[in-house]
Amino acid sequence: MSAADGRDITAxxxxxxxxxxxxxxxxxxxxxxxxxxxxxxxxxPNTIAYTVKSGNGQSKGSASGPGQGCITVLRSNGSGNSCxxxxxxxxxxxxxxxVVIQAAAGGEDGTAVLQLVSDR
Numbered sequence: 001m002s003a004a005d006g007r008d009i010t011a012x013x014x015x016x017x018x019x020x021x022x023x024x025x026x027x028x029x030x031x032x033x034x035x036x037x038x039x040x041x042x043x044x045p046n047t048i049a050y051t052v053k054s055g056n057g058q059s060k061g062s063a064s065g066p067g068q069g070c071i072t073v074l075r076s077n078g079s080g081n082s083c084x085x086x087x088x089x090x091x092x093x094x095x096x097x098x099v100v101i102q103a104a105a106g107g108e109d110g111t112a113v114l115q116l117v118s119d120r
Contacts, residue, residue: 041054
């Protein structure tokens with residue numbers, strides 16, 4: 001799997017990146033209400049699990065299976081998750097005053113693609 005920013009987690013600091021991960025990692029980024037983190041807790045063949053923390057709130061997502069993944073929309077007043085088949089989903093569209101996080105289980109090679117998109 002390839003991603004525009006490779007494995008450079010610092011590319012996510014502004015809330016916009018496209019990276020590949022192959023092991024648990026915590027990625028700091030600028031959320032709608034200030035500092036936030038995306039912590040990948042599990043990544044393996046066709047598997048991804050993560051936690052997003054912002055302020056006092058947190059959101060968790062996990063998916064397993066070919067073509068599976070999750071989308072988390074982080075807003076200043078909370079967040080929402082949707083997990084399942086991503087199909088041919090491309091880069092998520094930015095939403096006003098939000099950071100959209102798409103985590104896709106990469107495949108048998110044990111990688112996952114993370115995309116963060118903000119309107120900034």
